[in-house]
Amino acid sequence: MLDIAGIRVGYPAPGGGTRVVVDGLSLSLGAGGIGCLLGASGCGKTTVLRAVAGFEPVLEGSIDVQGRRVAASGLSLPPEQRSVGMMFQDYALFPHMDAAANIAFGLRGRTRAEQRARVAEMLALVGLGERGGAYPHELSGGQQQRVALARALAPGPALLLLDEPFSNLDTDTRQTLAAELRQLLKASGATVLMVTHDQSEAFAMADRIGVMDRGRILQWDCAEALYRRPADRFVAGFIGRGSLVPASALGLARSGDVLLRPHALRPDAQGPVAAELVALAFRGPGHVLGLRLDGGALVEVDLDDADAASLAGLAPGTTLRLRLVDGTPVGFD
């Protein structure tokens, strides 16, 4: 449905020439899938969306939507011919138009009756059936987001692009809204490519996530694979909690480092791993044990209540014994 193959995208550099900000980036998304580009500010996420939407040309590589080439070196179909809808970070709703008129905006060219029917369908889809007459300032941030989504979906684009869909919303409501938005998108059948810098949003929303760094995708995978089988050190450090520690500190027969997640070690009097207790603290929802491994690496271990109770009162500096759970951690040379 969406195939991006080795695209290079850049902007004019201040001193002349081009500053490449997306370099050799590829991804594929099946029909109805939700893909997400995840990365720090400035890594090139929005630029990828702009290239797919038709606002930036590609210097190399190609973009196909529904099997049709929309961009390549020397080829750039205009945005309106790409069957791509975009929801912008600030929603870009027209303040002087009510919700229904905002949604109808992308339906120019259709008959009045068709527009009315489609607007009603979209309002119902986003759960705002009764609010078509409300102006943007009369709606909450979450409701404005849904109107913007309805507007982007109304023309029936093959592909929907969402740029930081939660950036204007309270952190408290983001998690709930992410789950809700995912349901809405799945119900609409749309294929979606979104971008965010927030890992929990990416995990809550997407079927596939591309971890980006400096214009490249380092791994394109489902959330669980990114967490359990990161492809390289950057992804290992970027996704989830954990530390890279020398394999030798855990007595493992391999060289290099391994990725130790907070649940990878458990206290066990017979365990093969020795470590020094640095701190034991309640952080909510549970206790976190700080340890210094052989060789000095500091790690954190999440404890269940029984293990925390068994260690309560031990002084910092005490030597503990632990064992690895869930097999051997992922390693990096």
Ligand SMILES: Nc1ncnc2c1ncn2[C@@H]1O[C@H](COP(=O)(O)OP(=O)(O)OP(=O)(O)O)[C@@H](O)[C@H]1O
């Ligand atoms: N119109 C432009 N002209 C020149 N440089 C630009 C332009 N837009 C973005 N850039 C630069 O390209 C790089 C990538 O920007 P982009 O907006 O794609 O990153 P991003 O990952 O989406 O970041 P953010 O989350 O901050 O939006 C940045 O260094 C940015 O300064």
